[in-house]
Amino acid sequence: MKQLAAVNKYFWKYRYRFITGIVFVVLSNYFAVLAPEITGYVVNKVQEHLPGGKPVSVKESYNGIVMFFIGWVQQMSFATLVLVCSLTILVLALLRGLFMFIMRQTLIVMSRHVEYDMKNEVYAHYQQLDAGFFKTHRTGDMMNRIAEDVSRVRMYLGPAVMYFVNLVSLIGMCMVNMFSKDLQLSLIVLSPLPVLAVTIYFVNITIHRKSERVQSLLSDLTTNAQESYSGIRVIKSFIQETAMLRFFKNNSEDYRKNAVALAKTEAIFFPSMTLLVGLSTLLTIFIGGKMAIDDPSKVGIIVEFVIYINMLTWPVTAIGSVASIIQRAAASQKRLNEFLQTEATIKSPAVTGNESDLSGDIVFNDVSFTYTNTGIKALQHFTLTIREGEKVLILGKTGSGKSTVAQLLLRFYDPESGTITIGGKDIRDLPLFYLRNNISYVPQDVFLFSDTVSRNIAFGLVNEPTQDTIHTAAKNAAIHNEIEGLQNGYSALVGERGVTLSGGQKQRISIARGLIKNPDILVFDDCLSAVDAKTENQIINNLYTLLGNKTAILITHRIFTVLNFDQVIVIEDGSIVEKGTHEELLALNGYYAELYQLQTSQETAV
Incomplete structure (x- = not known):
C-alpha cells in the first residue's frame, strides 16, 4: 500500500462518489443479512407445526427490523406467514440488487x-x-x-x-x-x-x-x-x-x-x-x-x-x-x-506577462556541452555572435556539433558551461513557451502527424490560420503544386509519420510549417537534404525574399551561394575552425574553399 x-x-x-458508493455497499449487504434471520424464523415455525413440535421462543438477538417484522407476522396463520416471509425475502433480494447496481454506478464510474x-x-x-x-x-x-x-x-x-x-x-x-x-x-x-x-x-x-x-x-x-x-x-x-x-x-x-x-x-x-x-x-x-x-x-x-x-x-x-x-x-x-517523480532538467521560469517579441543579438559565450547519454562532447568553448537580422550559414561534417547549436538555442538542453543570450537576456531566464514560440525550427528529422496536410502545416500556430495563409506557406516551401496534385489536396491524410509522402515532400511540408509562424528568428537544420537541386534553389530564392530583416540560421553540409550570408561558420569537433563571409573563406583556402570547389565541380559535371 x-x-x-x-x-x-x-x-x-x-x-x-466514493462515500456514496460505500454507503450503498453497506446497505446492499445489510438487506442481504436480514434474509437468513427471516429464513431461520420460518424454519422454527415449520418445526413447531411438525408432529411433536414445540414452540420456539423468539431470540432478542435478532436484528431490530427482523424483531419488528416477527412481531407483525407471528399472529398470522401458518400459510400466510410463510407466504409473507417468502415475499419479504424476495423484496430484500431485489433491494440488495438495486443497491448493488447503484454501488457499481458510483465506485466503478x-x-x-x-x-x-x-x-x-x-x-x-x-x-x-x-x-x-x-x-x-x-x-x-x-x-x-x-x-x-x-x-x-x-x-x-x-x-x-x-x-x-x-x-x-x-x-x-x-x-x-x-x-x-x-x-x-x-x-x-x-x-x-x-x-x-x-x-x-x-x-x-x-x-x-x-x-x-x-x-x-x-x-x-x-x-x-x-x-x-x-x-x-x-x-x-x-x-x-x-x-x-x-x-x-x-x-x-x-x-x-x-x-x-x-x-x-x-x-x-x-x-x-x-x-x-x-x-x-x-x-x-x-x-x-x-x-x-x-x-x-x-x-x-x-x-x-x-x-x-x-x-x-x-x-x-x-x-x-x-x-x-x-x-x-x-x-x-x-x-x-x-x-x-522524474523531474525535467530543463526548468521553465514563470511567465511574468512582460514578455515582448524576442529580438536582439544571439550570443553563444564560451559554450560547452556533452550528451550525458552517450558521453559525446558536442561543443567545446563555442563562441559566436549573430547580430539581429543577420543570415548565418553553419557548415560542418556529420557529428561536428551543428545540430547541437540549434538544440541549445531552443533549450532542448542546457550547456554545461557558458551562456546563450538573445537581446542580452539569458535564455534560461525566458519562459520556454515564449522562447520557442518566437523561433521557427525546422529539424533535420522530419516528423509529420497522422493528419491532413493542412493541419500539419498549421501545427505550430495557436489560432487556426486561413487557407490562404497555409497555401502561401506551402508555395514558399515549393510544395503547393504537389499538394494540389494529391487526391484530396490539402485535406489529404499523410498517414503515420507521413508515410504516404516522399522524403522531399515531407521536408518541404516541414519547412512550410516553420515559415507559417513568421517569427523573428528562423533555424533550418539540414532540412533540404532530400530535395533536388532545382527545388532547393527555388526554396532558397523564396527564403531570400521572405527573410528580410529576420535573423536566420541555416545549418547544412552544403554551400548555398544563392543567399548572401552575413557570416559563414565552419564547425569541426564542436569548435569553430573557420569564420567569415563567402569571399573571406574562399581566400583562406581551407575546408570551406575545398568544399566549394568540390560542390562546384559536381554541379558543372551535372
Missing part, C-alpha cells in the same frame, strides 16, 4: 474518472520532460505505463475497493449476527479464517514480485512491436521478417512464461478459499447437527449459519482476487511513481 498511497488524492477528489485523470497526468508529465529523457527511455515502455499500468491501478481504485468494502461489511455483519446467536459455534466454524489470512500474506509477496517482472516484460514486448511497426519498410527491404519474428517470439515467450507463472500463483488463492469455506460449511453441518439433536430449537440457528457461510463464500473467495488486483496495482503504481 506504500506505493498506492500516491493515488489517495483521487479518493479525496471524488470523495462524494469513479474509477473511470480517475483513470481519465491519471492518463492526463502521465501525458502532461511526458510533455514537460526534456529531450534527454526521451533519448534514454523507450517508446514502448512509455506507452505501456500510460495504458497498461494506469489500467491496473484503476482496477484497484474501482473493483478492488468495491470488493474489499463489500467483503468487510458483509463478513462483519455476518459475524455480528453469528456471534449474537451462538458464540461457541461461531468460533468453531470461523476457525479456518486465520489459516486463510496467513496463506494470503505469503502468496501476496510472491504475486507482487512476479507482477513487477511481468509488467517489465510487457514493456519490452510493446517496445519490440512498436519498433517493428515503425521500421516495417526497413525490415522488408532487408528481408528480416523471419529474424524479427524470432526476436518477437523470444520476448513473447519470456512474457508468457512469467505471466503463466503469475497465473499459477494466483490460482492458489481460489481453491484455498473454496477449501476453507467448504470446511467451515462442513463444520457447521456436523457440529450444528449434533447440537440440533440435543436441542431441536437450534435448528433455525443452524440453518442461518449455513446460509451465512454460503453468503461468505464469494467475499472470502474475493479476498484472493482483491489481493491479486492490489498487488498488480502496487507494481504498476511503483513504475508510475518512478516516472512521475
Whole structure:
C-alpha cells in the first residue's frame, strides 16, 4: 500500500462518489443479512407445526427490523406467514440488487474518472520532460505505463475497493449476527479464517514480485512491436521478417512464461478459499447437527449459519482476487511513481506577462556541452555572435556539433558551461513557451502527424490560420503544386509519420510549417537534404525574399551561394575552425574553399 498511497488524492477528489458508493455497499449487504434471520424464523415455525413440535421462543438477538417484522407476522396463520416471509425475502433480494447496481454506478464510474485523470497526468508529465529523457527511455515502455499500468491501478481504485468494502461489511455483519446467536459455534466454524489470512500474506509477496517482472516484460514486448511497426519498410527491404519474428517470439515467450507463472500463483488463492469455506460449511453441518439433536430449537440457528457461510463464500473467495488486483496495482503504481517523480532538467521560469517579441543579438559565450547519454562532447568553448537580422550559414561534417547549436538555442538542453543570450537576456531566464514560440525550427528529422496536410502545416500556430495563409506557406516551401496534385489536396491524410509522402515532400511540408509562424528568428537544420537541386534553389530564392530583416540560421553540409550570408561558420569537433563571409573563406583556402570547389565541380559535371 506504500506505493498506492500516491493515488489517495483521487479518493479525496471524488470523495462524494466514493462515500456514496460505500454507503450503498453497506446497505446492499445489510438487506442481504436480514434474509437468513427471516429464513431461520420460518424454519422454527415449520418445526413447531411438525408432529411433536414445540414452540420456539423468539431470540432478542435478532436484528431490530427482523424483531419488528416477527412481531407483525407471528399472529398470522401458518400459510400466510410463510407466504409473507417468502415475499419479504424476495423484496430484500431485489433491494440488495438495486443497491448493488447503484454501488457499481458510483465506485466503478469513479474509477473511470480517475483513470481519465491519471492518463492526463502521465501525458502532461511526458510533455514537460526534456529531450534527454526521451533519448534514454523507450517508446514502448512509455506507452505501456500510460495504458497498461494506469489500467491496473484503476482496477484497484474501482473493483478492488468495491470488493474489499463489500467483503468487510458483509463478513462483519455476518459475524455480528453469528456471534449474537451462538458464540461457541461461531468460533468453531470461523476457525479456518486465520489459516486463510496467513496463506494470503505469503502468496501476496510472491504475486507482487512476479507482477513487477511481468509488467517489465510487457514493456519490452510493446517496445519490440512498436519498433517493428515503425521500421516495417526497413525490415522488408532487408528481408528480416523471419529474424524479427524470432526476436518477437523470444520476448513473447519470456512474457508468457512469467505471466503463466503469475497465473499459477494466483490460482492458489481460489481453491484455498473454496477449501476453507467448504470446511467451515462442513463444520457447521456436523457440529450444528449434533447440537440440533440435543436441542431441536437450534435448528433455525443452524440453518442461518449455513446460509451465512454460503453468503461468505464469494467475499472470502474475493479476498484472493482483491489481493491479486492490489498487488498488480502496487507494481504498476511503483513504475508510475518512478516516472512521475522524474523531474525535467530543463526548468521553465514563470511567465511574468512582460514578455515582448524576442529580438536582439544571439550570443553563444564560451559554450560547452556533452550528451550525458552517450558521453559525446558536442561543443567545446563555442563562441559566436549573430547580430539581429543577420543570415548565418553553419557548415560542418556529420557529428561536428551543428545540430547541437540549434538544440541549445531552443533549450532542448542546457550547456554545461557558458551562456546563450538573445537581446542580452539569458535564455534560461525566458519562459520556454515564449522562447520557442518566437523561433521557427525546422529539424533535420522530419516528423509529420497522422493528419491532413493542412493541419500539419498549421501545427505550430495557436489560432487556426486561413487557407490562404497555409497555401502561401506551402508555395514558399515549393510544395503547393504537389499538394494540389494529391487526391484530396490539402485535406489529404499523410498517414503515420507521413508515410504516404516522399522524403522531399515531407521536408518541404516541414519547412512550410516553420515559415507559417513568421517569427523573428528562423533555424533550418539540414532540412533540404532530400530535395533536388532545382527545388532547393527555388526554396532558397523564396527564403531570400521572405527573410528580410529576420535573423536566420541555416545549418547544412552544403554551400548555398544563392543567399548572401552575413557570416559563414565552419564547425569541426564542436569548435569553430573557420569564420567569415563567402569571399573571406574562399581566400583562406581551407575546408570551406575545398568544399566549394568540390560542390562546384559536381554541379558543372551535372
